[in-house]
Amino acid sequence: MKTEHQLHIKYNVFNSLTDLPEKAQNLMKQAITTREKAYAPYSKFKVGAAVLLKNGQTFIGSNQENAAYPSGLCAERVAIYQASTQYPDEEIEMIAISGSAQDPTAHPVSPCGACRQSLSEYETKQKKLIPVYFMGAEGEIVQTESIKDLLPFLFDGSLM
Ligand code: THU
Numbered sequence: 001m002k003t004e005h006q007l008h009i010k011y012n013v014f015n016s017l018t019d020l021p022e023k024a025q026n027l028m029k030q031a032i033t034t035r036e037k038a039y040a041p042y043s044k045f046k047v048g049a050a051v052l053l054k055n056g057q058t059f060i061g062s063n064q065e066n067a068a069y070p071s072g073l074c075a076e077r078v079a080i081y082q083a084s085t086q087y088p089d090e091e092i093e094m095i096a097i098s099g100s101a102q103d104p105t106a107h108p109v110s111p112c113g114a115c116r117q118s119l120s121e122y123e124t125k126q127k128k129l130i131p132v133y134f135m136g137a138e139g140e141i142v143q144t145e146s147i148k149d150l151l152p153f154l155f156d157g158s159l160m
Helices: 022-036 075-086 113-126
Strands: 012-014 046-053 058-062 092-100 132-135 141-144
Touching: 022 046, 022 058, 022 075, 022 092, 022 132, 046 075, 058 075, 075 092, 075 113, 092 113
Parallel strands: 092 132
Antiparallel strands: 012 141, 046 058, 046 092, 132 141
């Protein structure tokens, strides 16, 4: 016997930065500024991320590449690992991401699979959802209420 199932994910689309709630707007502006400073000489694809903690502190990250391609690190993980290093017990309130190739893209850039897995670890740990906002260099911003909306059938370690 076979039964068919479907998953639905909910997400919001904001037309522009000015449509975002104030906190998210400020955070996204930091992600954009950080993106411009990324070190991405190989892919030339720059990503900036900003993580807001409940205590009001912000941690930023940009992608960092090197000649041995796989050993670079994505912007999201640079930011969240630093946040968790400095404040291991502080709640993460939200994360904003902006990514673009050299020609500014208006297509929202969502976190890669490894970043989704990494970010979701902190959501599980804090037992509170982490909203994710992501965009290109300009244009629409996509928001999910939880990082887990981007990672169906997540491996969360509960079976280990
Ligand atoms: N990248 C990120 O920083 N975050 C993502 O979620 C997607 C990819 C970086 C990794 C690499 O430096 C470049 O973008 C191209 O893949």
